[in-house]
Amino acid sequence: MASNVVENGIIVSASEQDATLADRNTFATRVAGKGADPEKKALFASVTKRIDYTPKFGTELHGINLTKLTEQQSEELAALIAERGVVFFRDQDDLNNDEHVKLGRRWGPLHIHPLVPHNQNNPEIIVLDSRVSPPTRFNTNDSWHSDVSFEPAPASFSILKFEDIPESGGDTIWSNGYELYDDLSPAFKTFLEGLTAIHSSDIFKTLTAFTGRKTFGKLNDSEHPVVRTNPVTGWKSIYSNPVFTREIVGVTPSESKAILDYLADIVAKKLQYQVRFSWQKNSVAIWDNRSTFHTGVPDFRPYHRRGIRVTVSGEKPYFDANSGSQAKAWEATSNAIIAKQEAAERLKAEAQANTSAKTA
Numbered sequence: 558m559a560s561n562v563v564e565n566g567i568i569v570s571a572s573e574q575d576a577t578l579a580d581r582n583t584f585a586t587r588v589a590g591k592g593a594d595p596e597k598k599a600l601f602a603s604v605t606k607r608i609d610y611t612p613k614f615g616t617e618l619h620g621i622n623l624t625k626l627t628e629q630q631s632e633e634l635a636a637l638i639a640e641r642g643v644v645f646f647r648d649q650d651d652l653n654n655d656e657h658v659k660l661g662r663r664w665g666p667l668h669i670h671p672l673v674p675h676n677q678n679n680p681e682i683i684v685l686d687s688r689v690s691p692p693t694r695f696n697t698n699d700s701w702h703s704d705v706s707f708e709p710a711p712a713s714f715s716i717l718k719f720e721d722i723p724e725s726g727g728d729t730i731w732s733n734g735y736e737l738y739d740d741l742s743p744a745f746k747t748f749l750e751g752l753t754a755i756h757s758s759d760i761f762k763t764l765t766a767f768t769g770r771k772t773f774g775k776l777n778d779s780e781h782p783v784v785r786t787n788p789v790t791g792w793k794s795i796y797s798n799p800v801f802t803r804e805i806v807g808v809t810p811s812e813s814k815a816i817l818d819y820l821a822d823i824v825a826k827k828l829q830y831q832v833r834f835s836w837q838k839n840s841v842a843i844w845d846n847r848s849t850f851h852t853g854v855p856d857f858r859p860y861h862r863r864g865i866r867v868t869v870s871g872e873k874p875y876f877d878a879n880s881g882s883q884a885k886a887w888e889a890t891s892n893a894i895i896a897k898q899e900a901a902e903r904l905k906a907e908a909q910a911n912t913s914a915k916t917a
């Protein structure tokens with residue numbers, strides 16, 4: 558039996574034995590975060606500072622040690638990630654490999670990646686080391702994706718930590734699938750809601766040839782709905798990405814290409830639905846792959862970076878016609894914010910009027 562090829566503690570090529578490790582039909586048996594306290598009081602009791610990157614998308618939390626969450630806090634965090642799309646943490650020095658795996662397992666079974674190099678002692682940890690896997694033409698500015706969407710049980714959450722960061726460059730960008738859906742015209746929403754698409758891991762065959770690495774286990778293809786309901790929030794999101802989605806089912810090849818190109822285009826180009834994160838050593842990002850897309854920015858050469866990722870397998874993707882939307886859920890919050898701003902403006906105007914009356 559061929560043995561693994563190991564470089565710096567990273568398995569860069571699988572043995573046959575490891576190749577059989579990957580059972581990627583492992584679905585989550587419960588929806589982590591579903592039914593958590595909507596106010597997330599237990600989690601926010603430990604938060605010292607909250608920074609929302611945009612009103613609806615991306616939040617950085619300070620005061621949380623990811624190795625010290627109670628059960629209730631970890632459920633509330635799962636719900637917050639589903640709502641905010643991506644949540645960032647700084648200084649998670651305590652999140653070593655074992656803790657990283659432990660955190661992922663709280664939310665579901667862990668995925669074993671078919672190609673990306675694994676940690677020698679734990680195949681569920683993948684190592685993104687730009688010296689081992691330098692950014693290539695397969696991993697450049699059109700690398701927007703949702704993690705392992707080709708699996709029957711694609712990722713719910715991904716937990717990524719960077720241990721080595723470049724002196725400059727190397728940010729990651731996320732795009733909000735809820736808002737991309739909400740932004741479509743009613744007619745186009747209805748059209749997309751009836752469609753499914755084939756997601757494929759064929760890119761890893763190409764990369765195998767390119768890198769000389771062997772893949773782990775079976776390379777899956779899966780058919781998923783183009784509009785997906787997030788099981789935690791109940792909101793609809795676009796679920797098609799340029800890296801793994803190959804074909805829209807039931808339309809002609811040129812129609813399929815036009816639809817996929819349009820969806821890829823809005824994921825990459827609608828800046829108002831994106832957030833960008835600058836990593837520091839031991840920063841962690843956790844995102845919900847069911848309703849977001851992301852891409853690394855390969856702009857950091859000659860520096861390098863090294864990240865560690867654990868990927869949680871989710872449920873079988875589904876579309877529920879009765880599900881809600883982020884836009885609808887936001888109406889009340891948005892109106893309350895507007896009312897508060899208007900009240901503040903009125904008070905300011907009254908105060909000014911009083912001052913001018915006194916000085917007149």
Ligand SMILES: O=C(O)CCC(=O)C(=O)O
Binds near residue numbers: 717728729
């Ligand atoms: O390189 C990056 O910044 C993102 C890597 C990525 O896609 C992932 O960890 O899922």
Ligand SMILES: [Fe+2]
Binds near residue numbers: 703704
């Ligand atoms: Fe990714």
